[in-house]
Amino acid sequence: MRLALIVSAILALVFGVLFYLVPAQAVASFGVIADQSMQHMTRNYGSALIGLAALAWFARNAPDSVARRAIFLGLFVYFTLGSISIALFQLTGIPNVGGWFPFAFHVPLAIVFGYFLFANRGAPAG
Numbered sequence: 001m002r003l004a005l006i007v008s009a010i011l012a013l014v015f016g017v018l019f020y021l022v023p024a025q026a027v028a029s030f031g032v033i034a035d036q037s038m039q040h041m042t043r044n045y046g047s048a049l050i051g052l053a054a055l056a057w058f059a060r061n062a063p064d065s066v067a068r069r070a071i072f073l074g075l076f077v078y079f080t081l082g083s084i085s086i087a088l089f090q091l092t093g094i095p096n097v098g099g100w101f102p103f104a105f106h107v108p109l110a111i112v113f114g115y116f117l118f119a120n121r122g123a124p125a126g
Contacts, residue, residue, distance in 0.1 A: 001072075002060050004112045008075060009057035011105055016049030031096030052078065072113050079110035 018026040023042035024034045034042060055071060062068045083106040090099045 001116050004109065004116070005056045005060040005075075007105075008079075008109055009053045009060070011109075012049045012056065013053035015102070016046045016051075016053055019043065019046030019049060021046075030099040032094060069117065072117050076110060076113035076117055079106045079113060082106045083110050 015026075019042045023039040023046065026046075027034045027038065027042055032038075052075075056075065059068055059071045062071075083103060086099065086103040086106060089095060090103065
């Protein structure tokens with residue numbers, strides 16, 4: 001579980017910083033041209049990723065608890081919905097093949113967090 005949190009934190013931080021600091025260039029790597037509105041939304045997404053990175057990083061050493069399982073649930077939801085969103089966008093043909101790169105790490109992380117939640121430990125208690 002610790003490794004999944006560390007990998008999530010690093011990937012979210014790298015993409016978050018790129019999307020926040022250089023949004024037009026970051027999305028251009030996927031073959032998409034960003035107008036001002038898209039750059040704003042990309043920066044906003046970058047800030048969310050940086051927050052997700054902080055959450056995952058500081059949860060990496062937390063003992064098993066309802067709070068930690070809630071963090072895992074949030075990450076599971078993020079990586080699952082992100083996988084679906086990326087796949088649907090890629091299937092439009094708008095982005096280039098580089099757009100599959102984020103999909104390649106979203107899916108395994110969704111599976112890992114889902115496993116820790118549902119197969120291994122049970123869903124967070126409310």
